[in-house]
């Protein structure tokens with residue numbers, strides 16, 4: 001099986017590429033390296049290019065006889081999406097449509113998509129199941145929901161079969177020490193907390209402490225990036241076995257507040273980590289916690305690193321060694 005991975009040089013994509021490779025797939029990675037790292041792609045072919053380049057998509061699908069696509073390439077920052085919505089509609093919707101069109105024209109039938117908990121907005125009840133109403137509170141979540149709707153139509157009209165994986169908060173790093181999270185600028189909570197602990201940044205701010213939660217700070221469900229990656233392999237296997245199009249949540253079913261994440265990181269590292277309190281970040285729901293029962297029951301997904309301390313420990317090992325700087 002020949003699989004095209006868009007965004008495979010990024011944080012989650014590089015872990016997906018490694019898992020696919022280990023499971024015996026032929027992998028072709030397409031990434032424009034706007035955010036990704038060439039050295040993060042540990043196996044298969046690498047092509048530097050952009051989703052907006054329709055000719056390139058056609059030639060990759062033909063030349064490599066692509067059977068399925070795992071589509072991770074996107075802009076993905078909640079805060080930025082509320083400052084620059086057009087950037088999100090362009091890349092996540094318009095460039096994504098280019099990919100769908102190329103798949104139809106080249107008769108590529110299977111698609112696994114990186115969706116997000118942000119499609120739900122402020123939940124009516126937690127844990128959130130896949131049939132919870134969608135009402136995104138930010139442009140990012142809305143752009144991902146638009147793409148899900150396009151996939152549904154392409155299934156109805158062209159028979160494209162898809163699995164949409166709605167990830168909650170990805171964190172941690174591969175145990176090999178070769179790949180991990182390395183964004184510039186970094187905006188995600190766990191790497192920021194670890195950078196603060198390493199003295200690589202002056203300030204750490206909690207974005208709002210007046211949310212309706214147990215300690216006033218936002219609650220999220222953190223999932224280890226290798227457990228996420230495994231779900232992609234299960235999804236592509238399912239599709240090629242004849243699974244109908246599906247949406248699955250991916251989280252651990254346990255929510256941690258921003259304060260609890262900082263406390264857990266201090267425990268893992270063995271020293272206090274100082275944090276100030278800043279304003280709320282526009283677009284942030286107060287609570288996002290997943291029910292992932294559906295993918296466990298239907299595809300046998302079995303997370304190996306569900307506990308927050310372990311997730312942070314793997315991220316700490318990666319950041320302590322200096323990320324890609326150390327590997328270079």
Ligand SMILES: NC(=O)c1ccc[n+]([C@@H]2O[C@H](COP(=O)([O-])OP(=O)(O)OC[C@H]3O[C@@H](n4cnc5c(N)ncnc54)[C@H](O)[C@@H]3O)[C@@H](O)[C@H]2O)c1
Pocket residue numbers: 006007008009010011012013030031032033034035036037049050051052071072073074075076091095114115116117166167168169170171183
């Ligand atoms: N990190 C999370 O917690 C999280 C949670 C839910 C969903 N997601 C989704 O997972 C996917 C991967 O997230 P990530 O955290 O690894 O982000 P990332 O920025 O590290 O990876 C995205 C990759 O896509 C590439 N890319 C972006 N636009 C492109 C384009 N037009 N053409 C070619 N390459 C392009 C970037 O260079 C980058 O390498 C995204 O779709 C994101 O929305 C992430």
Ligand SMILES: O=c1ccn([C@@H]2O[C@H](COP(=O)(O)OP(=O)(O)O[C@H]3O[C@H](CO)[C@@H](O)[C@H](O)[C@H]3O)[C@@H](O)[C@H]2O)c(=O)[nH]1
Pocket residue numbers: 076077078115116117118167168169170187188189190192204205206207208218219220258281284288
């Ligand atoms: O310096 C910081 C950074 C973050 N936060 C808070 O920490 C929580 C987690 O934030 P972050 O790590 O930025 O992740 P999210 O904004 O929850 O978004 C992630 O998780 C979503 C799914 O829940 C994905 O869709 C997004 O792509 C991914 O970036 C949020 O409440 C933030 O407000 C802070 O308080 N201080």
